[in-house]
Amino acid sequence: MASFSGLALTLLSVVALLLGNSHAQLTPNFYEDSCPDLLSIVQAQVEIAIKNEKRMGASLLRLFFHDCFVNGCDGSVLLDDTPAFVGEKNAAPNANSVRGFEVIDVIKAAVEEACPGVVSCADILAISARDSVVQLGGPDWQVKLGRRDARTASQAAANSSIPPPTSNLSELISSYAAQGLSVQDMVALSGAHTIGKARCTTFRNRIYEEANIDSFFSNTRKPNCPGTPGQGDDNLAPLDIQTPTRFDNSYFVNLVARKGLLHSDQALFNGGSTDTIVQNYSQNPDAFIQDFITAMIKMGDIKPLTGCSGEIRTNCRRLN
Template identity: 65%
Template sequence: MACYYHLIFLILIVATYQSNGQLSPDYYSSTCPQALHIVKKAIAAAIKHETRMGASLLRFHAHDCLVNGCDGSVLLDDNATFIGEKTAASNNNSARGFNVVDVIKAQLEQTCPGVVSCADILAIAARDSVVQLGGPSWKVRLGRRDSTTASRSVANTSIPPPTSNLSALISSFIAQGLSIKDLVTLSGSHTIGLARCTSFRGHIYSESNIDPSFANSLQSTCPRSGNDSVLASLDLQSPTSFDNLYYKNLLNKKGLLHSDQELFNGSSTDFFVKRYATNTSLFFQEFAKSMIKMGNIKPLRGSAGEIRINCRKVN
């Protein structure tokens, strides 16, 4: 009998922890045990269809977490009560992967209705995308709930633009509870993905902290005016492989964005760039830690928010 009451006590502790405490990697172990497998399979299929999608889904999670916390708000369409984040400067004409999230959500709703949040889907998808492209894995903390509102104005002020200087980048991350080290580490996500001409035009024409030959090669496809939507790889050498070449590029003044090169420009962040450029294992280890930390920014828990049935709109 004593063992029985002890077991009940432990179950109550776990239930309380999961409903009111921190996020847990085992959150869906009993309510939707197939959740992780469903997301992993869908991500593998999406990246097989379009390799670029991995970077897009990783970016989704970051742009969600940096705006009022990791609450799935980036996925909401505009409605009568708010203008959402999809048309914010950092997302307009660049945020991608909504259809992939829709597919994953539909599969999860069929398997375990009303259980897995859209915010958690973004967190799992980010991890699985990194792994699929050769990067590190980590145990994703789960149990977030979804917001019922979004804000384009907050997105415009919370997500630093590619023209940001180092001071602005640091301030932006510290405001989210992230350190200077997290800034450099998470910027390593730019080892995959693409950027539009409008994002790096100023860097390749008006700045000196860039390799001249690198700038000239980009100017051939991104003129001073026009071709705004032309894309360039954030890491020209291996844009579909998650590795540490992003940092090696910074050492050679070949960062595509102004904000990238700011991380190696004679200041406090140079130390971390040098370390990651020479040690892939260290970068992978620290990236996993920083992703977990970012994923824990102001998650909605308990009775806050909701579990959206459709990630694009509130229930």
């Protein structure tokens, strides 16, 4: 009986270990032995990319967001369409909008040269997003790693899961809740709009039709964004009029002043339940930074592929 009990305990321990690993495989030191120079390789390439174009930092951060919101952080957004495969790049929220793929290609090539077949594209996205924030003056944090790459993608899920710039507050709350993210996570992550630019077609209605907007602000946007659809649709404007290439809390200061560029931005401060959070972040940058870090780590945990699931792509644009 004693030996049987010992065997049973051993089996239970193994099962517990396996179950625990299935939920806790993401860890900051995942590549410590298999690719020890990974973080410095990615950091160097992100630094070069942002030095060449400041906007690229915002683009890489957004790329990670658009990946995680569609069936989890699995690198599916990076897959190109083929005659036999429909990816997510041509979904409505991504087409002519999401960018930075070439930078990810360069980073992946550098990583593959150092550690062939080891590091996933999904993890490269996660690290690149963090490094972009740091390069633009934002906070640093430990990125949890160990994701694997999806062998599938879903254009339909991209169309339905990524909240559009026309979203109202209840729609935003629902979109984030579907990913396991709280209202506070949503507001903090929206603060990523302190960097980057938006196309005229995404904010035309806001500057011409909406009342909850500072008139001077809307008038400064109109010359580069004609009121007629189809004219100047791809012309760009900074999401943060104050410090568009610096990661700070100016986005929230702008919202309080009714200077949010997108409808979905200003929805966060428009007499609703998130007004107090926005007000707090506008006055307390440290609170925003801490909550942003928490939300980014939480977003990175959305349904990762681990263990034997998925694959480690050699080329982020196509399946092995």
